[in-house]
Amino acid sequence: MKGLAMAINPPIDATQTPAWAALQNHFNQLQAEGINLREWFAADANRTASLSFEAGDLHFDLSKNLIKPETLQLFADLAKDVKLEERIQQQYTGVHINNTEDRAVLHTALRRPASDEGKFIVDGQDTVKDVREVLDRIYAFANKVRSGEWTGVTGKKIDTVVNIGIGGSDLGPVMVYEALKAYNDSGISARYVSNIDPNDMAEKLKGINPETTLFIVVSKTFTTLETLTNARSARTWLLETLKAQGAIDGSDEKNAEAVVKHFIAVSTALDKVAEFGIDPNNAFGFWNWVGGRYSVDSAVGTSIAIVYGPERFEDFLRGFHVIDEYFANTPIEKNVVALMGLMNVWYVNFFGAHSHAVLPYNQYLHRFAAYLQQLTMESNGKSVRWDGTPVTTQTGEIFWGEPGTNGQHAFYQLIHQGTRLIPADFIAFANTPNATKDGDQDVHELFLANYLAQTKALAFGKTAEEVRAEGTDEAIVPARVFTGNRPTTSILGDTLSPFAVGELIALYEHITLVEGTVWGLDSYDQWGVELGKVLAKQIAPAISQDDAALAQQDQSTQALINFYRAHRH
Numbered sequence: 001m002k003g004l005a006m007a008i009n010p011p012i013d014a015t016q017t018p019a020w021a022a023l024q025n026h027f028n029q030l031q032a033e034g035i036n037l038r039e040w041f042a043a044d045a046n047r048t049a050s051l052s053f054e055a056g057d058l059h060f061d062l063s064k065n066l067i068k069p070e071t072l073q074l075f076a077d078l079a080k081d082v083k084l085e086e087r088i089q090q091q092y093t094g095v096h097i098n099n100t101e102d103r104a105v106l107h108t109a110l111r112r113p114a115s116d117e118g119k120f121i122v123d124g125q126d127t128v129k130d131v132r133e134v135l136d137r138i139y140a141f142a143n144k145v146r147s148g149e150w151t152g153v154t155g156k157k158i159d160t161v162v163n164i165g166i167g168g169s170d171l172g173p174v175m176v177y178e179a180l181k182a183y184n185d186s187g188i189s190a191r192y193v194s195n196i197d198p199n200d201m202a203e204k205l206k207g208i209n210p211e212t213t214l215f216i217v218v219s220k221t222f223t224t225l226e227t228l229t230n231a232r233s234a235r236t237w238l239l240e241t242l243k244a245q246g247a248i249d250g251s252d253e254k255n256a257e258a259v260v261k262h263f264i265a266v267s268t269a270l271d272k273v274a275e276f277g278i279d280p281n282n283a284f285g286f287w288n289w290v291g292g293r294y295s296v297d298s299a300v301g302t303s304i305a306i307v308y309g310p311e312r313f314e315d316f317l318r319g320f321h322v323i324d325e326y327f328a329n330t331p332i333e334k335n336v337v338a339l340m341g342l343m344n345v346w347y348v349n350f351f352g353a354h355s356h357a358v359l360p361y362n363q364y365l366h367r368f369a370a371y372l373q374q375l376t377m378e379s380n381g382k383s384v385r386w387d388g389t390p391v392t393t394q395t396g397e398i399f400w401g402e403p404g405t406n407g408q409h410a411f412y413q414l415i416h417q418g419t420r421l422i423p424a425d426f427i428a429f430a431n432t433p434n435a436t437k438d439g440d441q442d443v444h445e446l447f448l449a450n451y452l453a454q455t456k457a458l459a460f461g462k463t464a465e466e467v468r469a470e471g472t473d474e475a476i477v478p479a480r481v482f483t484g485n486r487p488t489t490s491i492l493g494d495t496l497s498p499f500a501v502g503e504l505i506a507l508y509e510h511i512t513l514v515e516g517t518v519w520g521l522d523s524y525d526q527w528g529v530e531l532g533k534v535l536a537k538q539i540a541p542a543i544s545q546d547d548a549a550l551a552q553q554d555q556s557t558q559a560l561i562n563f564y565r566a567h568r569h
């Protein structure tokens, strides 16, 4: 294992490569001649054609970005200089590229077809075979729950699944659950509890019947404070409520049976699961080569398999795999997945962009930005490279967003007319499961008109002359001018299907890898979340009564705790 970790070359400093210098020259030239999307479109009738791509069943239009067709070759040169293809190859074949944790990074193995069994043996493990075995067990269990063969302790069919997890054990599943709601024909709904704030659990338990509820405790490590605390609270609620309802007698035997019937687990630490009282037969494993934020397509997605069924889960996996194959096998200058990652670097390092908006024109994707925040920012929010040396340029982007058109009436003002450059990805689908007419107006088409109008306004703006031509009072002309030249990428799909959701996730996973490679980061560790966890454990006794622990805190923390103690009822 150590040997594989050692096989990794030190990162290449992208800023010292010929390709970086060429991009800098190109950037300087564009600045000198003036970045003007109106002019660029007018001068090149093929601009959109040369900057449009298909990957899987998704269409990508990069033409409203601050690039010229020739920029793509410069991006590809940078990829070559930092050996992106080698890193992709290393990742896909299980080299321990997560070297600070000495782990392979093999989420791509989670979605390989069964025909790949025997081809991806990593550290002695037939990864695809193991993945398919766990999937088969999950599917069998999901089918039992869906058919009613699996019941609660009183013999009633399950109608509610409560997923207890946090970070990657929550954000992926809840995002996908919301994204696919139109496909729910099982009569089973899901809820997701993540926060250790008791308000989260209290609200999620409201109105549900313990007799028909199945809890899934999802934790890669099965040590996470929030998840285990919430799992114990849920177990207490289950047993107390069942007893209060007269469904069980409260004996140890019946309690144990209730836990077995109402709790299952997902973890890489299956030994810890049994200690909780969960039957190991109802525990689904995964492996340390699956990062938490890259795990929704592993057993972590069990809630999705139960609610939407194994066939749709398989479609979901196929969507990932199509993009995985495209990304690994398409030359970089034509590889829109790689190009989007390289273009993000272009905006961060040459244009000084700090953040990146992801704006889905689909209400079902309302948790997509939250999901992406962990994926991208836990991966690339780092200041040292994978060999421990400091980074040589800015890294990371702040990902954020809300579904259109809600965002239009909130923060788009800043994207259109603010002083900051905010590249934005606009995502929409041609079809909706909820076709609606407002008189003669197809409402989905009206929605898509907004999707198109926004990227058009951002790219081409509105000049002072155009504002004046509307008879605007001269004093307010400047306020009504839109400079344009605000970059957007349009992603358009057929339908927000399980397949498309898999494609979108894989797209952003690989974009994250591309950016991390250019910056020389180990995108798969997350040491930055550890310190807070340790301190929370140290501070916990100080809050309630331990004055010695309080005295050890800094003055600000002491003052805050004293306020808390004085105000707690």
Ligand code: F6P
Residues within 6 Å of the ligand: 165, 166, 167, 168, 169, 218, 219, 220, 221, 222, 223, 224, 227, 292, 293, 378, 526, 529
């Ligand atoms: O926030 C840190 C982190 O380790 C994430 O990477 C992970 O997704 C989350 O905590 C939850 O961890 P676990 O699945 O082990 O409970």
